[in-house]
Amino acid sequence: MKFRIPSIILGILLLAISFCFGHGDREVAEDIAEKTAEIAEISTKPSIVALANAMKSFRASLSSELLDAASFPLGHKESYSWTNTPPGRNSDRGGIRFGELSVDQLTLFYYVLDAFLSDDGYTKVSLITKDVETYLNKIRPGMWDPNRYHIALFGNPETDGSWGFQLDGHHLALNFLVHGDEVSIVPAFIGTEPATVNGTVVLDGERTNAFALMHSFNASQREKAIQTGRRRLQVGPGRSTDTFLNYDYSDFVGVGLKASEMNDTQKQNLRNLIKTYVYNLETEFADVWMTDVDAGLDDTYFVWIGGTTINDPIYYRVFNPAVWIEFNNEGGVGTRRGRGGRDGRDGGSRGDGLDHIHSITRSPNGKDYGIFALNHGPKTLLEHYALEDHHKTSDKLFDYSIANLKNIENRETH
Template identity: 35%
Template sequence: MKRFALPAILLVGVTVTNAQEKKEQPKAPVAEIRQAAVGFLEGLSPELRKQASFTLDDQERRAWSNLPATSFKREGVSFKEMSPEQRSLAHRLLQSTLSSQGYLKTTGIMHLDEILKSLAEKRRPTNTPMFGHDLYWIGIFGDPAKDSSWGWQLDGHHLALNITVIGDEVSVRPTFMGSDPARLPEGTYSGWKVQSAEDEKGKQLFASLNEKQRAKAIIGNVAPRDVITGPTRGDQLKTPTGLPASDLNAAQRRLLMSLINEYVHNFEHNIAHIQMDRILAAGLEKIHFAWAGTEEGKPYYYRIHGPTVIIEFDNHFPPGRNSGAVNHIHTVFREPGNDYGEDLLRKHLLESPHHQVEK
């Protein structure tokens, strides 16, 4: 059989291109996010635009919760107040920053709340609903059309996205995602699990540990009632505990990386890779995996904690119960020292000429 050789010039071209690709660093889609935020604000009425707008340092930026609307008052513009066209612009804002995976989880949590609303209304009809797709609020912090530093937030039951744009960088933490029920037990959507991967990958990693590794990883036989670094509690964990990644074998490190990626890749492709670069730059060996809850059929919890990452997962009994099915998930994804882009903002203020004060 006659063989054909590629021209040398093409081979050289491929080599150069690959070298260039290796050197090229991912860039966050700042322009796209900015355009989506500006479009959302411009699509609102003057009254709603004022309602949706806050300064970057407004206390509302850190005032988010996983509680239902009847237990925690939100500010901004709710989906209930938006027209269909305005809701489309809101979804465009979500899509500008989230990956397809993250967008489906986000909207899945919102849809799950609609199912909770239907179940609650069957049990006890009320004029003040606790749940529902309408009860999620969007706020814009700063002016995306003019400011180099600004942000946006989506806040509602079991869902809080906190996005900060600083120059050409994007901070996406803290993020809270939860689901109740974690697995729908009946009805049209029976078997549906919005956060199945976070659950199953965590259990898979724990199951892979040998007896010696488990002795280090287990921090309690009983799981905590909730994630520790939830709303207003971002600084509760100082020192990583549990099993260091340096004690994992190659296959277990792959499981750990897959679990971390499940949270990181809820965001747009380049944002996700930048996030993972920040996590790995601090040293994979410095990341610890911890587990609590060792009794079969009882609540369980895991934590991933390193210099630039805190991930918590908790699967517990339904609210207000101490028995029954373990079917209520809370997760949080944080960055110590850089939640809300704090570290990036400090660097930006020091390095940007227009922020410098003449002496």
Template identity: 25%
Template sequence: MQTPSFYFSRICNALKLAALVCLFLGTSPTWLHAQKSLSNELRAASEQFLATLSSEQKALANLPFDSEWRYDWNYTPRQRKGLPLKQMNEVQRKAAMHLMKAALSNQGVAKAEAIIGLEYVLREVEKRPENDTYRDPENYAFAVFGTPDAQQPWGFSVEGHHLSLHFTVVDNKVEFLPSFFGSNPGIVLPGYVQEGKQVLKEEADIAFRLLGSFDEQQLKKIVLSEKAPNDMLTTNTRKVSLEKREGLSFGEMTSAQQKLFQELLTVYLNKYHVTLKNQELARLRQADMNKIYFAWMGDREPNRGAGRGHYFRVHGPTFLIEYDNTQNGANHVHSVVRDLTNDWGEDLLKAHYEAAHKK
């Protein structure tokens, strides 16, 4: 028979969890203030950016909120929607980068800027001229969708090779998925500028540490294939879908493994503004961490460009992370974070339009 203190402890823990969920899902005045503060900051940064543009530039940079271009995203070199850095003067570039920085953390900004900087490395690796437009650090485009407004939905994106960021603002709440960070080279090999640079090092290191912590019985569930796919399974689809969750669930892990798993989640979410990070962590806890799975395919050692690729994913009821390093001799990383129900702020938009319809 359990003692009264045991039940009291269980009740207290449940109340703490409920308080945490309330805090981060919008019913707490503190959390409402944090959401509103961030949305105000993003709105001001967007307005500042748009105010620097000519009418011709604004026609490229400011698109209707209901435009299909809002859902058009890719992580390959191509012409981008929006206004690219190459068509901006220094004042405009500073305003554009300020908008991106307002939505990310310091870690996220550093990774985004490092990804842009790898275009210089690719020019050298591929022996391209300095003014090459295929590997182009100036082909990163900014687009604002709709009018930045506290009453109406709006959003913005930052897109270029291996960087695709999307933010939707509805009723002073901000959503930040889908979100893609990639890296080519995954690690800059000896003999090239920025030698040893590894933009997504933390993500890979923690994932390998987590993989190394599992015993053989656990690995039988986790390792789905000895060969990794040649890209993320969901690629750049508008609506993400994977039929079933596979691998080992959070609830089947030891406490030490769960700690590593949560560390991996935190590394991914640390790229974004602290308000967005805490918002997503609270959602994951509310949805039941025990239903989130970790799966692996491919090589189990970090060969760092030795030619054998690897892939992992974190897959929950509402949340998906994919990481693939197989291309270019397993030295080319693609990684994405998706919301299975609320990419592009779909849940927020539905609630907003339903509320407007009832008025």
């Protein structure tokens, strides 16, 4: 059983720590208490009730041991413990694995996903977790396994209006939060290898809509959009923990082609590309997000790295005040081990060598994970003392690493 510190005791501990380190630092403890107080009332909105009911059914199907293993407080550091790499055979990313669930329990979890995701979003997630991972499992069972996706639950829809969950595994990490009437899905990492499985292109719109936008530009616009550099995600997944929490995106302002320099047709092409990502979320909730995107559409920057023909490996980025999108498409890794390798002779391969896709969607400038993003208990407060020079406690040690949140060097050049 997990040890839970009652909130009143935790409050006393935080207050005591603030007095030990100085009167002014009470603000840190007060901020944590304030975030806890921001848990929303339970929504009566039918669409939110439907989400809660789906999650309640899944929770009710779990044994007390599984439910306890899956459950964490809102804002717990487990929220940020995800990556795109396949979990090792004996590793534990936190939460519970698909392989620990019965067929009925796993079906109920997919009902939860179906409630949160649009038809397109659900199809992608289903293909990745079932078809794609099963395909890779036949190539190397010890590396890839559809039973190794992890579920972590945050908060409790039975008692609160703020709750969420994380699905984390190979080429998939989705972070859902319900807060009152609001629903979010960021950060959302979605990738695939191979690009085509059982005759279906897993992430088709992410690529075709990007080329439609790129091919609509004139020469001067292309000159601004196309950058040189490595085709890698700038704000992608970490090795085990999201290192880009509270990331400073300011270095990317002004890089690429600005939407205010696009004509109406090009702007619509840009919107179509953005919607491919935003509308992985159920339509009603995606509409709210897209309204925010449209409000800042003219302040969107588009960057492209790579060739401009349909068979070229590419990278692109969309930076809008309300959404950050990156896409990387290169040759296969796991599919090299298959009978057909990367040339398309195997039924799962595209045939053009572009079998390995990564994409990520975020809400920039501190909006990932929602309002509970920094509310993960006493260690947050201790990290504050260790990382801030004015406390002079930088020699403090922790049982997990503290990521450097400073902006990495932008290696792109025009």
